[in-house]
Amino acid sequence: MTNHFQNRSWLKEIDYTPKEMEYLIDFAAHLKALKHAHIPHPYLQGKNIALLFEKTSTRTRSAFTVASIDLGAHPEFLGKNDIQFGKKESTADTAKVLGRMFDGIEYRGFAQQTVEDLAKYSGVPVWNGLTDEWHPTQMIADFLTLKEQFGHLKGLTLTYLGDGRSNMGNSLLVTAAMLGVNIHIGAPKSLWPAQNVIDIAQKYADAAGSEVLLTEDAKTAANGADALYTDVWISMGEKIDVAARIIALKPYQINADLVAATGKADTIIMHCLPAYHDHQTEVGKQLGEEFGMDALEITDDVFNSDKSVVFDEAENRMHAIKAIMAATLGDLFIPDSLFD
Incomplete structure (x- = not known):
């Protein structure tokens, strides 16, 4: 055998x-x-x-x-x-x-x-x-979820918004490129993946005929997306200036306006969880009240919409x-x- x-x-x-x-x-x-x-x-x-x-x-x-x-x-x-x-x-x-x-x-x-x-x-x-x-085990789950929704992977467009130099930013950038999925990263330039990771992704994208786009403009990143993806803005154990991070990433929150900016009616919403989409967690409540936000990286109406596949993704x-x-x-x- x-x-x-x-x-x-x-x-x-x-x-x-x-x-x-x-x-x-x-x-x-x-x-x-x-x-x-x-x-x-x-x-x-x-x-x-x-x-x-x-x-x-x-x-x-x-x-x-x-x-x-x-x-x-x-x-x-x-x-x-x-x-x-x-x-x-x-x-x-x-x-x-x-x-x-x-x-x-x-x-x-x-x-x-x-x-x-x-x-x-x-x-x-x-x-x-x-x-x-x-975060490679997450990638098989994420692209399984995409394939379940659309029946194929090659030619889809996935937009990731938020901290692009996190493990999720790195993994989504490279894996999408490997699988022929167009990958858009919307983030401040200071939070883009490292250049060597971008280079790896570009090499795979060239071979697969897909697109790699990094932009500081959230709506440009969202344009044409079949899936909008985000993650928490502060990773576990990360020691940073919390206020500076939240101010920097506020324009990249996935909300109704950003969903509309995709220009597509069937865009799905993804998140690897946990998500600060309301004040029902200690951290979400504390940061939300401190910065005057009902939600952080994704609004509750989008998170719980019929376009959200976050719990399929979790399973x-x-x-x-x-x-x-x-x-x-x-x-x-x-x-x-x-x-x-």
């Missing part, structure tokens, strides 16, 4: 080819259909999965846990108080120990180097649940993660010839 993906890690999007990404998106759709039809798919029966979380999470932890169990594996959660990379034990030593006990490792935290070292030294597949640079985290784990650890028949 052959499996093109067997024992490979999932650390960042550019480690995979566009064809491989497309396969994982379609495989996630297949696993979602099985789940909804209550058809068992225990491809990882008897496996043990370590879930390492330096950063807290709702969707990533829930998705990896349920995906592991659905696949027949046992997930073991290790939080920031259980693992201390570089404090009491080196990442390399931790990786070597975990690799002898677990069949696969998920890591969600800060440094990309940590997840790269886990993969280098553990000897088992390692999956990046988020680092400061990349798809689980199906995407399941596809990645099953493909890389599941002894499946996925021949190399599919990717020639």
